[in-house]
Each structure stands twice: as structure tokens, then as C-alpha cells.
Amino acid sequence: MKRSSSLRGYVITRTLLAIPMLLILLTVVFLLMRVAPGDPISAALGGKLPAAELARRKHDAGYDRPLAVQYVEYLKDVATLNFGTTILDNRPVTQVIAQNGAATLELTFFAMIVAMVAGVGIGLLAGAYRDTAIDLGGRLFGIVLYAAPVFFLGFLAQLTFGKWLDWLPTSGQTSPVVGATLQTHTNILVIDAIIDRNWSALQDVLRHLIMPSVVLGLVIGGIFIRLVRVNLLQTMKGDYVEAARARGVKEPRVVYKHAFKNALVPVITIMGLTFALLLGGAVLTEETFNWPGIGAELVRYLDNRDYIAVQGIVVVTGIIVVIVSLAIDILNAWVDPRIRY
Amino acid sequence: MRSAGAREERGFYVRRTLRVGAAVAVLAVMVAACKSNSSTAGGSGAPNSSATIVHGTTDSIVSLDPAGQYDLGSQQISGEIYDNLLVIPAGGNTPEASAAQSCAYSDPKTYTCTLKPGLKFSDGSPLTSEDVAFSFKRNLEINDPNGACSLLNAINKPGADGCKWNPASIDTPDDATITFHLNAPDATWPMILTSSAAYIVPSDVFPETKLQPDDKVIGSGHYTLTKYTPGQQVVLAPNPNWWGDPPANGGVIVQYFDKSSALKLALEQGDVDVGWRTFTPTDVEGMKGESQLQVLTGPGSEIRYLVFNESFPAGKELAVRQAVAMTVDRQAIVHNVYNDTVAPLWSMVPSALPGHIDAFKDAYGDSPDVAGAKKALQDAGISTPVPLEIWWTPTHYGDSSADEYAEIKRSLESSGLFTVTLKSTEWDTYINAAVTDQYPNYQLGWFPDYPDPDNYVFTFYSSASFLNDHYKNAKVDQLLADERASTDQAQRVKDFQEIQKIGAQDVPIVPIWEGRQLAVTTQGITGVQDTLDVAYLLRYWMIGKSS
Numbered sequence: 109m110k111r112s113s114s115l116r117g118y119v120i121t122r123t124l125l126a127i128p129m130l131l132i133l134l135t136v137v138f139l140l141m142r143v144a145p146g147d148p149i150s151a152a153l154g155g156k157l158p159a160a161e162l163a164r165r166k167h168d169a170g171y172d173r174p175l176a177v178q179y180v181e182y183l184k185d186v187a188t189l190n191f192g193t194t195i196l197d198n199r200p201v202t203q204v205i206a207q208n209g210a211a212t213l214e215l216t217f218f219a220m221i222v223a224m225v226a227g228v229g230i231g232l233l234a235g236a237y238r239d240t241a242i243d244l245g246g247r248l249f250g251i252v253l254y255a256a257p258v259f260f261l262g263f264l265a266q267l268t269f270g271k272w273l274d275w276l277p278t279s280g281q282t283s284p285v286v287g288a289t290l291q292t293h294t295n296i297l298v299i300d301a302i303i304d305r306n307w308s309a310l311q312d313v314l315r316h317l318i319m320p321s322v323v324l325g326l327v328i329g330g331i332f333i334r335l336v337r338v339n340l341l342q343t344m345k346g347d348y349v350e351a352a353r354a355r356g357v358k359e360p361r362v363v364y365k366h367a368f369k370n371a372l373v374p375v376i377t378i379m380g381l382t383f384a385l386l387l388g389g390a391v392l393t394e395e396t397f398n399w400p401g402i403g404a405e406l407v408r409y410l411d412n413r414d415y416i417a418v419q420g421i422v423v424v425t426g427i428i429v430v431i432v433s434l435a436i437d438i439l440n441a442w443v444d445p446r447i448r449y
Numbered sequence: 450m451r452s453a454g455a456r457e458e459r460g461f462y463v464r465r466t467l468r469v470g471a472a473v474a475v476l477a478v479m480v481a482a483c484k485s486n487s488s489t490a491g492g493s494g495a496p497n498s499s500a501t502i503v504h505g506t507t508d509s510i511v512s513l514d515p516a517g518q519y520d521l522g523s524q525q526i527s528g529e530i531y532d533n534l535l536v537i538p539a540g541g542n543t544p545e546a547s548a549a550q551s552c553a554y555s556d557p558k559t560y561t562c563t564l565k566p567g568l569k570f571s572d573g574s575p576l577t578s579e580d581v582a583f584s585f586k587r588n589l590e591i592n593d594p595n596g597a598c599s600l601l602n603a604i605n606k607p608g609a610d611g612c613k614w615n616p617a618s619i620d621t622p623d624d625a626t627i628t629f630h631l632n633a634p635d636a637t638w639p640m641i642l643t644s645s646a647a648y649i650v651p652s653d654v655f656p657e658t659k660l661q662p663d664d665k666v667i668g669s670g671h672y673t674l675t676k677y678t679p680g681q682q683v684v685l686a687p688n689p690n691w692w693g694d695p696p697a698n699g700g701v702i703v704q705y706f707d708k709s710s711a712l713k714l715a716l717e718q719g720d721v722d723v724g725w726r727t728f729t730p731t732d733v734e735g736m737k738g739e740s741q742l743q744v745l746t747g748p749g750s751e752i753r754y755l756v757f758n759e760s761f762p763a764g765k766e767l768a769v770r771q772a773v774a775m776t777v778d779r780q781a782i783v784h785n786v787y788n789d790t791v792a793p794l795w796s797m798v799p800s801a802l803p804g805h806i807d808a809f810k811d812a813y814g815d816s817p818d819v820a821g822a823k824k825a826l827q828d829a830g831i832s833t834p835v836p837l838e839i840w841w842t843p844t845h846y847g848d849s850s851a852d853e854y855a856e857i858k859r860s861l862e863s864s865g866l867f868t869v870t871l872k873s874t875e876w877d878t879y880i881n882a883a884v885t886d887q888y889p890n891y892q893l894g895w896f897p898d899y900p901d902p903d904n905y906v907f908t909f910y911s912s913a914s915f916l917n918d919h920y921k922n923a924k925v926d927q928l929l930a931d932e933r934a935s936t937d938q939a940q941r942v943k944d945f946q947e948i949q950k951i952g953a954q955d956v957p958i959v960p961i962w963e964g965r966q967l968a969v970t971t972q973g974i975t976g977v978q979d980t981l982d983v984a985y986l987l988r989y990w991m992i993g994k995s996s
Binding site: 145146147148149150151152153154155156157158159161164165166168169195196197198199203204207208266270271274277278279280281283284285287288292395397398400404405408411413 | 875
């Protein structure tokens, strides 16, 4: 009981702390967008219309109202989950988040699979073969991946596998014809193709997923390699590991069942946070591969000073990150009773 | 010391890890090797009228509702979905009847059109004069911040602040007749009827006071919208109720790309049949050497120019402005920066438009005249080098702007007559500052609203120009009023030529280059060359793909 009430208290505290965090985020986003020079009307029609006409349109759209008035309206809208309609292209912000967010979710999910397989696998090898060529190779591989800009790796991949070998498509979520004919149910095209039992479309979607998810996954995997290796070496020094060996437990079991699983606890935390951050959009990857994700869309709206779109996307992304990090903290606290505030 | 047994056992999970990795790699290769059959590469032989054309572009759509758009990306799709009373035909620059059977002035302020009989929207409903009037009315009433209602000044409510519908501006005495009562004689009105502000929409579908959702737009043009994924794709199918000849294809997919490099790769891989707007000069150079691609060019109407604000010391001096006009090396910019994908511009009216003359070439020659510039400055008693501060923006006119203005700086400074300080800022800040007397000399560009010289000369040389460059010439203002009021095209051409000559003498603006339209297609694609003209519309209905 003591443990469950302690956990309950921890959950309540963490949840309550999320509220001021979100409020700060909302306020900072609002102020930054309003204080930065420019406005959506000038961005779109400057150089086309006289200054007086631009000013009139800005006034009609309410962009010159007092900041305090705009702020209060903004908070009211957020509280009622009304994120508005984008100024640039008249889309409901929720539609932008649903459609483009789904594309980012798809990319992120598969990238994380690649990151986990590559990162954990190579990190495990490096830790197990410490101070050997395998360890050195694994660490170097991780450093190179982590240090290389993702767009550079993306361009290399496009050049090699797209242009020279012509094995894989270089951009987009699907080929144009498949995109035109595939019915969208969830906006996650892999799932949509499966729902429709459209196997040729599924193949097309998977082919388009390979390059961006592998590139992004390897870059993230570079971080995981080092993290897994370091944590594995740390846990291998533990007394319980020696004790297991002393009891005659076979080495693979010692490493895999005892040391490795404990080494993964902090890694899972990082994985979860990385996943949450990527849901905000892996901008460089999306731009490199013309992936219609939320990150690339956010950049477009930022370029055009679309306050409404940027506020909505950042707020929703912020909420997602807060929820996911809260979930990870709760999970960790539940798994490891030592973790309490 | 680890035992041999421990090493062997550790190898167990090493082998297991490697087996898992190998399985994943084999699966990936299998998926990659099974290339989809969705390539769109054309073949040789007769055009296939049921083939789907894929157009790749870096443009984007603001709105597919005519009342909410004033950008090329939106107009490109809308030009396929909607019809106008008048259109610019392929290769032409004079309005021709489309939805209208005929249009004519009965007096300088009254313009009457008669609709073709039996017109229908794509949903089968009849198109009448009421729909035409409704289309103009809602454009003015909605007054969308992103819309082009400012093009309809000729029928705007007199004295209104901004766009406002004037009920007296349009009569519809019967289902086929529309009479426009213009506020003032306006020879450009037929041209405006070809623009995006004049697309015809159904009055029983589109709301009167707000925009129609993009995925629910209906028109009477060559195509209907069957699918719209914002930021990604537009799918068009032939309109079964189109009054004219069916298109040369079975439909069009428009695929949107963030970067021209991605579009280029898609063309090379055959995922896209036609790439149009916009490639960098480097992209174009790379594609010229590829056997599976054709690079096509046509006349354009996009221009770039340098503005002098005459309220600043340097801009105030005619001799300085003329000396800059004489010293700028347009050929070097065109060749070194743009790899000849653009052409030198010798007038503020592009060469493809009627009435164009090479006014600046006639006045100053076609290569830098340093001696002439030096003499002009000496005669005016201006000591050299003249300090010039020139502004440009890296975020609106493409990546080549930096090189363009570096080249301008180089050519001006190499004459020994100027010292140039280049400054830049991003577009939003730039455009507000440029037209509010904060920049002495600055870069701008222009796409026409309609392919008539008035859309250039009035925009740039009128004393009410949006440039706010403080240039005023009473004779030019009179000539502008005359050409707008005249329906005699020959007289208008003379007026335009006179304006261009004055513009070359007064040099409030130095024209730099004019764009050529450029499209890249895969082999087997037909009809694109014929649609590359000053109207800036890729007419999908003309594009075919060989079987």
C-alpha cells in the first residue's frame, strides 16, 4: 500500500507539474510568433500589393489588435481544443496535425525500429567484446552515424540507392499513382494499405519508407550504440552479475538475462523521449526525402509567419511530448521502486 | 581471465544478433527489389488519350477557391478546374472567348458578354449569367486576405475602403447575358476577365460569404478535382461536361515537392512526367545531359529589377541612376549566375508582350558603358566613387539571389564609379521595409496578374505605384490613363512604347532579367512546348503521353 500510494502521489505530482509547463510553452510560442517581424499577409502578398492595401488586410484579419486581446483569445481557443484554421492555406490545424502527424508517426515508428535493432544490437556486441576490434568498430560506427548530418546521409543514400543503383525511390510516401488511388482511413499508409488489402500499394509504401527510416534510424541508433554499450559495461561490473557467474549460470544467460535487461532501463527512457521528440517532426529527414511530415509542414508555416498553424502544431506536439515523458516516468517508477520524488 | 567456454557462449548471442540483422537486411532487399509498377515513363508511338500525366512542382496551394487565391500554385490548379468568360489561348496574348460566346464594349465603361449555350458545371448543373455575377460578387464580399479581389477595382464599390461589392456593377438581363458597368474606362478589363479573379463558380454550391473547402470545389473547366491531399497531391479527371474538345490525357496527378532537387530525382526515376516550377540553374544544367529527359523553354513574363528610392541622396540623382543602368552587366548575370536560363531584360515590359521595346538597350547599349556612365556623373558634378547601399533578400527569389547581387556589386565596382554595400534580410522584414522608405535601393521581382503591358507599366511607373519609390512623371501618368481608357490596341502599343522610353530615360527602376519558362519532361510526353507562354499556365489538357 505504501508503495502504491507513493506511486500515486508521484503520478499526481508529475501530472500537475505538466500544467504550468504547458502554459509556459503556450505563452512563449505566442510571444515569439507575434514579436518576430513579419506577418502572414506580407509574407504572401508583399511585393504584389501597395502597403496601404496590405495594412488594410492585416487590420481586417485582426493582426494589429492589442497583444493582450489576442493572447486571451488564444488561451480560450486552446482550452477548448480549438486550434483554428491555418492562414496560409485555410486548413483546420487539427487536419494538419492528423494528416501530417500521421506521416511523421509512420516514419518515426519505423525509424525507431531500425534504431533499436542497430543501436541495441551493435551496442550489445560492442559491450560484450569490449576492447576488441568489434568494440572499436561498433563505437566508431556509432560516432560516425551520430556525427554525420542526417541530410548528408540522406543525400548519399538517395544518390547511391536511388540514382545510381535505381533500387529505391528517393522521395515521398508513395509513388504518385499509388498516392492517387490509395484510400486513406488512418492516414498511416502502411495500415491503410493493409486495411484495403492493397498489397501492391503496401509494397510501394514500404519501398518509400526504407530509405528515410533507415537513414533516420541509423542516426538515432548511433546514440543508442554508445548508450547500450556504456550501460552494459556498467551493469556487468555489478555484484549480482558476479554472483550469477559464481552460481554457474551460463555466460549468455548472465549477460542477456541479468546484465542486459538492467542495462536497458535508462536506454528505454532515452528511446521513449527520442520517440516523443521525433513526433514533433524529424524536419531535416522530412525535407530531404520530401516526406509530408509535421516537421516539414511546421517549417513552411514558420516561413510564412502563419501564427495559427505554428501555435497549434507546437502546442499539440508539446502536449504529446509531455504525455509521453510522463508515461515513461510512470513506467520507470513502476518498474524501479527506487525512482520516486 | 575469461574462459574458453565463456568466449564460446558469448559467441552465441553474437551469432544470434547477426542472424537477426541478416534477416532484416534480406527482407529490405526483397522489398526494394520488387519495384512497383507505378512508373509513368512514356513510350514511343501514338499519344494515349487515357494515360495519366504526373506533373511535379515545388509550388504550393493557398486555396482552390477563386476568392481566396492570388498565387501561382493555386492558379495553376484552378485554371484546370474553372472556366473564364475569356482566356488567353496557348501561344497567344490576346483574350479569346471561352465560356463566353462573345464579349464587347458597347461604350468605354460598359462591357457585355454572352454565354455559350448549354454550358454546365462538372456536376451537371447549368452555368448561367447568375453564376457569373455571383462569382464576382462573392470575390469582393469575402475580401479574403489571400485573395485577388483588388484586381476587380473596375467594378468595386466607388469610395469603398478595400474590396466591396457594388450591386450596380453587373447586370444579368437573361440567363446568357452579363453586362459589366465599369467605374471608369478600362481597356484592361478583358484581360482581367482571363485572370483568377474571374473564375466562374456555381452559385448553388459555393457559399457567398466564405471560402469553399478545397476538397469540395466545382467548376466548369477542363477537369474536375477528384482528390486533394494538401501539400502532397492533387488528382484531376477530365470533366465530362466540358464544352470543348476532350483533353489529350485521361487525367492528371499533381505531385508537390519541397525542394527542386527532389523533383529532379523524381523526374530522373520516372515517377514524374513533367517538371514545371521551379528548378535551379544547376538542376537544369544537370538535366540537359540526361537522355531520358527533355528540357523545354518558352517565353516568360517573370522579371527581376532594381528599384531606386528617390527620397534618398543617391536615388535622387538622375545621373547616378543612369550610370547604374549603363554599368550593370546583365549578360554576366544571365550567364554566370543563371546559366542562360533567363535573358537580359531591356525594359520593364518583358519581350514576349506586345508593345515591348528594348528601351534600355536603345538608350545605353547592350553591354556596360563605363565611359558613358563616367561622363554622365561628371556632367552632373557628382564625385566618384558613388556609395550605393543595395538590399536584396535570400528567402523569396531563390538561392541565386546572393550570386546575382554579388555580380551586380562586382560590375558596378569594377567600373571604379561606385562602391557598393550589399545588405540582406529575410522576406517578411524586407518587403515591409523596402516599400516604407527604409531601403535606398532594393531588389524586387514580378509575376504578372495578366499578360498585358499595363500590368507592368502601371504597376511600376504610376505615381501611385506600390513601390513607393517617389517617382512621379506627369506625362507617364497621362499616358497610363490614356492607354487604360483606349480600346484601340495600336494606340495602346504606342503609349506603352512611349512610357518605356521615358522609363529608360528617368530610370526609377533598372530592369535586370526576364525569366524563360522552363519545363522538363520524360521522353514521350507531348504538348508541353506549346503551352509554355506568357499566360503562365501549364495547360494540362494539351499534354499527352505516347503509348
